[in-house]
Amino acid sequence: MGYAFSVEQNLYRVEAVDRAMVLLTLLAERGSLSVTEAATSLGVAPSTAHRLLTTMAGRGFVEQGERKLYRPGPQLLGLRTPQRSIPALVARMRPVLQTLHDEVRETVHLVVLAGPDVQFVYGIEGQQALRIGLRIGSRIPAYCTSGGKAIFAALSADAVDELHPDGLRPWPGRNAGSLAELHAELDRVRWRGYGVNTEESERGVAALGVAVGADAAQPVGAISISLPTARYAPDDEPRLVAPLRAAQAEAVRVLGG
Incomplete structure (x- = not known):
């Protein structure tokens, strides 16, 4: 089941950003997430979920581990270098x-x-x-x-x-x-x-x-x-x-x- 939002919230929602936030919440709750699970939770096609996860991986917020499951990446985990990021x-x-x-x-x-x-x-x-x-x-x-x-x-x-x-x-x-x-x-x-x-x-x-x-x-x-x-x-x-x-x-x- 996907996440529900009020009408007022939907007026100001940026769809792609909102979906990314939902995925981050799910990762924090579950620890890992498959493309199929992400698609089901968002109510979108697997190809759309895959594009979102790939984009987030490119920014370091998620990473793909064993069995093609996505998990929190270094940016989400708070990994930082002395160069700040x-x-x-x-x-x-x-x-x-x-x-x-x-x-x-x-x-x-x-x-x-x-x-x-x-x-x-x-x-x-x-x-x-x-x-x-x-x-x-x-x-x-x-x-x-x-x-x-x-x-x-x-x-x-x-x-x-x-x-x-x-x-x-x-x-x-x-x-x-x-x-x-x-x-x-x-x-x-x-x-x-x-x-x-x-x-x-x-x-x-x-x-x-x-x-x-x-x-x-x-x-x-x-x-x-x-x-x-x-x-x-x-x-x-x-x-x-x-x-x-x-x-x-x-x-x-x-x-x-």
Whole structure:
């Protein structure tokens, strides 16, 4: 059943905005929502509900999770960076990622920490025939991603543990099965200076990532280079790490301005 409104309320109602507010209310109540459920609640066609949810996802108010269910996004959850907002961070980092993308010709992403997960907030798809697609809007356990590992490596062990009060959330390709194993991996990330993900976040995907921020001890996110494992070998890392570190240095300048 859809939500009812009085005649007086209807006189001043903007239909699309009103529907978006109803969806936000439903998400707050239920925690997740399918396109079919959204359409039924609004009394509209599934295609209309899908357009609304897609628009809201583009602004970070919702995100699509497992089984194609939509759930509250970082903006709705109150996620903020020291740059005050994700859009502001993206605006500052966009030229940095463009330069990195032009040099490596692989898919690059910007992620931010959202609890124990990373949220993919911006990206540029690679130019290779065989490439990794964009993940903008996706949310994955941080410990399974190169950028998430890089962010965790900049935090204290206690801070990482506080983000996982019930242990690590199971994920199909994960390497670390416990917090102890994760901390061992983070030690290796600190030694290398960057995180590595080889088919942990997704089968067939390899990635290298570094944390970014005006202060190395307080990262506001991470940037990563992703490529198919069919074209990846550990010996290739120096070719990718050099421009990745250059982008990290430029990010420090941009975010500190």
